[in-house]
Amino acid sequence: MDASFWLLQFLNAMQYSMLLFLLSIGLTVIFGLMHFVNLAHASLYMLGAYFGISVSALTGQFWLAFILSPIIVTLIGAILYYTLIDRMRAAGPMNQVLVTFGLIFVILDLVRLGWGDIALGLDAPDALAHTVSFWGISYPAYRLFIIALGLTIMISMWVVLARTQIGAMIRASVENADMAASLGIHVGRLFFVVFCFGCALAGLAGVAAAPIFSATTTMGITILIPTLIVVVIGGLGSLEGAIAGSLIIGFLETFGAVLLPSLSAVLTYILLAVILVLRPQGLIPARG
Amino acid sequence: MLEVKHLSKDFGGITVIRDLSFTVNAGERRVILGPNGAGKTTLFHLLTGVEKASSGSISFAGKNISKMNAVERARVGIARSYQKNNLFEHLTIRENLMLAAAAATGKSRWFFRDVINQADMKTRIEETAEQVALTDQLDLMVSAVSYGNRRQLEVGLALATKPALLLMDEPTSGVGPAMIDTFHQLLETLPRDITILIIEHDMDLAFSIADRITVLNFGEKVFEGTPEDTRGNPTVRQIYLGGGDGTYGATNDHA
Amino acid sequence: MFYQTRLRTITLILALGFLAVYASFGSYFAREIVIEITILAILAISLDFCAGFGGMVSLCHGAIMGISAYAFSIMSVKLGLPSVPSAMIGLMAAVVFSGLVGWVTARTSGIFFIMATLAFGQMAYTFFFKSRWLGGDDGMGGIDRFNLSWLGVDMNDALVFALFGVAVLLLVYVIAAILLRSGFGRILSGIHSNENRMQAVGINTANHKAMAMAASGLMAGIAGILAAQHTLYISPELLIWTVSGEVLLVVILGGIGTLIGPVVGAIMLVMLKHELSNYTDYWHMVVGMVLIFAVLAGGRGIFGQIEYWLITRHSPKTPHLPPAKEKDLA
Secondary structure (H helix, E strand, C coil), rough: CCCHHHHHHHHHHHHHHHHHHHHHHHHHHHHHHCCCCCCCCCHHHHHHHHHHHHHHHHCCCCCHHHHHHHHHHHHHHHHHHHHHHHCCCCCHHHHHHHHHHHHHHHHHHHHHHHHCCECCCCCHHHCCCEEEEEECCCHHHHHHHHHHHHHHHHHHHHHHHHHHHHHHHHHHHHEEEEHHHHHHCCCCCCHHHHHHHHHHHHHHHHHHHHHHHCCCCCCCHHHHHHHHHHHHCCCCCCCHHHHHHHHHHHHHHHHHHHHHCCHHHHHHHHHHHHHHHHHHCCCCCCCC | CCEEEEEEEEEEEEEEEEEEEEEEEECCEEECCCCCCCCHHHHHHHHHCCCCCCEEEEEECEEEECCHHHHHHEEEEEEEECCCCCCCCCEEEHHHHHHHHHCCCCCCCCCCCCCCCCCCCCHHHHHHEEECCCCCHHHCCCHHHCHHHHHHHHHHHHHHCCEEEEEEEEECCCCCHHHHHHHHHHHHHHCCEEEEEECCCEEEEEHHHHHHHEEEEEEEEEECCCCCCCCCCCHHHHHHCCCCCHHHHHHHHCC | CCEEEEEEHHHHHHHHHHHHHHHHHHCHHHHHHHHHHHHHHHHHHHHHHHHCCCCCCCCCCHHHHHHHHHHHHHHHHHHCCCCCHHHHHHHHHHHHHHHHHHHHHCCHHHHHHHHHHHHHHHHHHHHHHCCCCHHHHHCCCCCCCCCHHHHCCCCCCHHHHHHHHHHHHHHHHHHHHHHHHHHHHHCCCCCCCHHHHHHHCCCCCHHHHHHHHHHHHHHHHHHHHHHHHHHCCCCCHHHHHHHHHHHHHHHHHHHCCCCCCCHHHHHHHHHHHHEEEEECHHHHHHHHHHHHHHHCCCCHHHHHHHHHHHHHCCCCCCCCCCCHHHHCCC
């Protein structure tokens, strides 16, 4: 195990962490703001991948798909918001889990109807289809792009939340929605905007992941569990928590798989159990 | 019966109870007086073990209970009624009283036998209902009875455990004059084998039932004595009645 | 709080009667459906016990069932123990696992409890999925049914096994009903209603909830033994979290907190699935929409809604109203 091995694993872990981040950030902020648990969030990720593949196939343009697919997913999210999510907001966690569990089934079969049961691939764009050699390793350029994309979004979200007025409004509403409303923040509209943004990131994660993993009907359910674990470990509703959680899970799973293959499968769950017992509010909980 | 010695409680640097000592004799009715923020409810939290004291000790029936948690203290016979209703919602009054009585008699470990229709339990539920004047409402849902009835049930839940020490946190909070009379009667008819500590804002009620009165201000005991002495004490007037025109009615919400 | 009302008794008799008649006079296929229903119904009763009456909405009941099935199969197939002691060990494994989950999660509530149980269930799933000794994702076969030849019946006969399943379902219902009517069950309902006050009157609620999870685990374990003996083969599929989600669906569909509702829900879901799969490959979508509709319609479920109508028509303040919507959100 030389330096290049570690570097390779580090990049793999980063790339997985960034995907987890893109998914968990939407889920966690939606929970923090609206106290809504959306199990179907990962189904939107799956839709992102499939729409990306279709747009790309129709137009031959990867980058068009890369932009259009999150927009389509956002539109679907907006429809869901007005038909289901908004009226389930006060219904409590069990009913939210049930309704979004139902949504997973519905979206799953819609995808099977639309695209069939076989795995669909998506080629990385020509500009990123090569591998890059540096420090004694060669690594696919597309995967480096994913890492850069994730880091960019992570940093810009941190800046938006910490430095801008809308960020201040979101933080205020996470801490105390009633108080925020009385200060003149239109909480309902803020919820909608944040929910749509979360959907857009899920769609983006889907289309970004398609060239690496290819799209399957089980991809949503498979990624849902690690995403939920990230959110719970990090602390529901917190950006810093989502960052810490995705890095922890991304690195734990990647390095666990190569260093402790016999234990790796349950490592994440053991970590989650320990955190739930010792610190049920998560590592970096949102205040409020 | 109850002996509190040098009890203190800090919350992040703010002292809510400061070096508080007092003794309550068996069968006594002790009223705790004090303006808002004097630490009365915190004192109840400390006595029931919901909060841990920062220092000092609490003895009950000759035993040091300072280290016991809330569940253990309930089991040695300390019961409490709350200032804000803390009932079993969505259940009937009978079921509410049954839960308290079953818990206090160790029937949570009855895995096969029903408790609602068991003879001892039935008697205890009906006795308690009579004590708090809820016999006619026994089979109504909590949500279907008046606020005053819920205040009575609040005390009933504590009584159903047959406590040796009963802590009542403003039982008449938010009720009208007629209901205050009901509580007055209730308090006078409770058997003397129950020792009672009561936080009460209705002065007429407080002075008529109290054997002794302890006055708190900013977490400290500023006075303790009989109702007569309390009435005449200038410090108490100054602190509790806020600058004192001398009439109790000045802070009496219900008079 | 649980009451075995006349309506519930009648529904139980009708449901079990229907299953027995359907198995006796139906085809081999009908008997397979009946045994599938009984397994799901037992699991749903087990979940209703802790979710409907204890407020513990578990997403690991599939895993508890699977652990029992695996422990049973390990004992009987790998270690060659007779099937009855193997089954006992299977049940014990389920009780220990769910009791531990209950103990660890006793201080969490709401969404944290749901997440925690989800995680523990997936942990068990992953364990069996990766375990080469137990066949990994291929699962393991070679399982035998109980030998009831001393009763003069052959358990390998589909009808006998289906009727055996119906009898076990009745047994589990009775166990659950007795526990819920007991002091233990009453206190459990009290914890669901107001955990803080239950502590104030002297109940160690964390222990009580852990014990309730263990009792629920016993019932889920029974479903696991039945499931292993039904297919004579087990795989990690049994433990995956969507199985638990489907059981929760059954509980909601039939009526949470009614105990008999889950039996009704299991009959409806399995029949619906089989009818639908004759016409379409996409029955998941229909099931998903039914679930969404059931929650939007008020969450009382089929039996729960009927019971609610019947009771409120007579007297609006009757004590054993099915849980209203807001009560189960805790």
